[in-house]
Amino acid sequence: MSRLVIVVEKPSDWGSYYPSDNVVAAADYLRGDVGAEGERTQVINLCRSYKYMGTGYYVSLLAEARGHKVIPSVRTINDLRRRSLYGVDIEDLNAQLGKFLPEGSRDASDFGLLVYFGRTHYAPLEDLAQQVFETFPCPVLRIEFERQRVWQIAAIKPASLHTLTDDQEDAFAEALDAFSKKLWRKPRARRKYRYDLAMLQDPDEQMPPSNRKALKQFIEAGKALDIEVDPVGKRDFARLAEYDALFIRETTAINNHTYRFAHRAEREDMVVIDDPVSILRCTNKIYLHDRLRSRKLATPRTEIVFRDDARKLEALPDLLGLPIVLKIPDGSFSRGIHKVETPEQLKAAAEQLFQHTALLLAQEYLYxxxxxxxxxxxxxxxxxxxxxxxxxxxxxxxxxxxxxxxxxxxxxxxxxxxxxxxxxxxxxxxxxxxxxxxxxxxxxxxxxxxxxxxxxxxxxxNPSIDAGVEDAYLGEDLYLRIMSEFLRRLERKRLGVRD
The missing domain is CATH 3.30.470.20 (ATP-grasp fold, B domain)
Structure with a gap:
């Protein structure tokens, strides 16, 4: 269980809220280590400014030096300060603004939005606010929008607690309570485990990589090895730094939260399976094919087809024979794959799949x-x-x-x-x-x-590991072997040994 420390620049900045032993002045935090030796500590830095070499900057810097998990981190502070850097990070967010703010939805040419721990009361931008927070984890952010031909994010800036109005203070308190609920709650009388592992899952996923019984087996295997395996969902992104390791048991994709979880875990120096590089290399079949080919590994005869290359499409029967298997690059569980047996079927299937991708993978059919x-x-x-x-x-x-x-x-x-x-x-x-x-x-x-x-x-x-299927021979030992690998990596990390 983590201890929560809220750092404010001046005690008066917390004047609107109930006194709490968790709240400390920045000067007190900077003077000495807060928290017992070896105690996992989460620091929320609410200083008035994160200016380089200012008080707020040093709070985050020393928190990291002390092994505390801090929000915002020094990296986040630097990213927000360098507009040229975060401009790259928000490119995808800008592209989505048309969906959140359709033309004519606002008369103004610019406006600002306050975001508290990824939450906002402006419903159309809730998802965008969460994504901005995931990219730049900071307690209070002001997102500034402007519209020329289309809406776009003009700036993302930290905001200070002492500048909030009464209504904004209420919204902040509500968001802080939700963000820190696990940390605020009274610890249960329970066994203390050597390591904590977050297991990302989606109970509503139609075809998850592991069924419920398998997930329970992973939890039991973790207990046997002194690892607490805690099931988490995509809404737990902000809590990720509380854990020592991440195990993804949800279908991965580059363009969804699973990749963001893996990337964040790696940045936090956690042990993570699947790591973001593996997700990148495996989830796109064109990338994967090129990598396997460069290693001279045997694969079915394969051709890459571009959307506008009608000549190459027509030549596929001569190059690969018929039937041909057409694949979109990011399909999984046999989705986005067509077997075509005639040139007419080939053309029709390609037209359908090219609505979703600029490139297709065409392979010989092997029965x-x-x-x-x-x-x-x-x-x-x-x-x-x-x-x-x-x-x-x-x-x-x-x-x-x-x-x-x-x-x-x-x-x-x-x-x-x-x-x-x-x-x-x-x-x-x-x-x-x-x-x-x-x-x-x-x-x-x-x-x-x-x-x-x-x-x-x-x-x-992210291979399927279902109880009753992949474990049919090894049984419980399959889950113990996987958890044992987490333990090995965690122990090596603790000793400062890199794989």
């Missing part, structure tokens, strides 16, 4: 009854599975089964889990080479054996 999946952890084989094609379908997952339960119905084929030693040696060797091209995390390498050819289909950074 097999099942795909191999080799689980790899830190460069070592972990489990071996055979995933069979869905009945009457050419893929493992059929997203439009006949007689299905309607929209969203998904049917999958059977599976067989076996000891790694019983998998063909050439399959395991190629899987290890492919995973080594990505990193040293947890991967699921998909391969096909067609005739005398063994090829890599893809490497998954």
């Amino acid at each position: 097999t009854e099942f795909d191999w999946r080799i689980g790899v952890l830190d460069g070592e084989p972990l489990y071996a599975c055979q995933y069979f094609m869905s009945r009457g379908h050419w893929q493992i997952y059929d997203h439009a089964p006949k007689g299905g339960a309607g929209k969203g119905a998904v049917r999958s084929g059977g599976f067989k889990t076996l000891p790694v030693r019983e998998a063909p040696s050439e399959v395991v060797r190629l899987a290890l080479r492919a995973s080594n091209a990505i990193g040293n995390g947890l991967y699921g390498v998909d391969l096909k054996v067609a005739g005398d050819r063994t090829v890599v289909i893809e490497v998954n950074d």
